[in-house]
Amino acid sequence: MEINKPSKAGTMESNDIYVMLMPNPKGGIEINLQSIVMKQFGEEIEKVILDTFKELQVENVIVNAQDKGALNYTIKARIETATKRAAE
């Protein structure tokens, strides 16, 4: 999927993650993550984001994400929603 325009999904409530996607003119996937559990789960969250993009065949995107303790299923769902919104 192509990221054609900026999009967002999720909320800043606890257990959720707020993600904003933008086209990446330089190419590739750039992740800027802030999380309340960065030390413990930062790498895992980035992995879930990357795996979801891989599944959706997204290769060029900038992601700004603010995590409030989301479980993997929520991270995946919010990334998918934002991607589909950006691809419209």
Place this chain on the structure above:
Amino acid sequence: MKRLRRTMLFMPGNNPGMLQSAGILGADSIILDLEDAVSLTEKDSARILVREAIKNLDYSNVELVVRVNPITTEFALKDIDVIARVKPDALMIPKATEEELKTIDEMLINIEKEEGFDAGSIKLIPIVETAYGLQNVYNIIKSCDRIVAVLLGGEDLTSDLGIKRTKEGEEIFYARNQVAIACRTMKVDSIDTPFTDTNDFEGLEKDTRKAKSLGFTGKAAISPKHIDTIHSVFAPSFDEIKHAERVLTAMEEAEKEGKGVFSLDGKMIDAPIINRAKNTVELAKLLSLT
């Protein structure tokens, strides 16, 4: 074994925290809501979140129901197509009509075939919440074999009727009777409309007792705080269980003696009383009260 539906708890479909706790709050059924609890701009987001929640969270100890959007909206077909493929126990259909349920049944037949699910394994729970639906409740239940229960939606119904909704609920007395009797006739569960004051437990108990006295088998809830009160109303009392057990014991003795009719405590016991006793004992066993 018969599935209990004393409480059906609504949970907003776009709230990850609530989706995570939904299965452990004690309700017999949970309804992950894609309709009223989700704003128009977040329908896509909630649909995907609920799909992922069903795929990844453990809801095995509750009946898992997803309320989709009304079929007249642009969201319904996507809701059904996405959610049915992760196999919830049932879909709840707002403002359902006989014709719409037949259409949904056909969709589910195809999805079940494509996904390799047993035919008819995804059940349907229509909400009767319009005057048209209320007058057609028998046909709604008869529309397909997937219908396992009907929920009476008091708020939308009174809005459709152009009448005021009150806490006492006199204005839905006829509707409650109509739904409860139709469900009993067709042998499906009847679920009463939720009590919307989350802090009035006395009012909740009164409202639940009223619904039970009219034949409802369960009640929807919009707050987990309501679950215990509703369960206590729908559970048989100690005296009711003991009496039912004595009726069944007396029945067995009468059968041994070849008596068709018998009496207990000076009162004649006949088929309706025996059936009620059997239902009470069965429910008590399900609730581990015996």
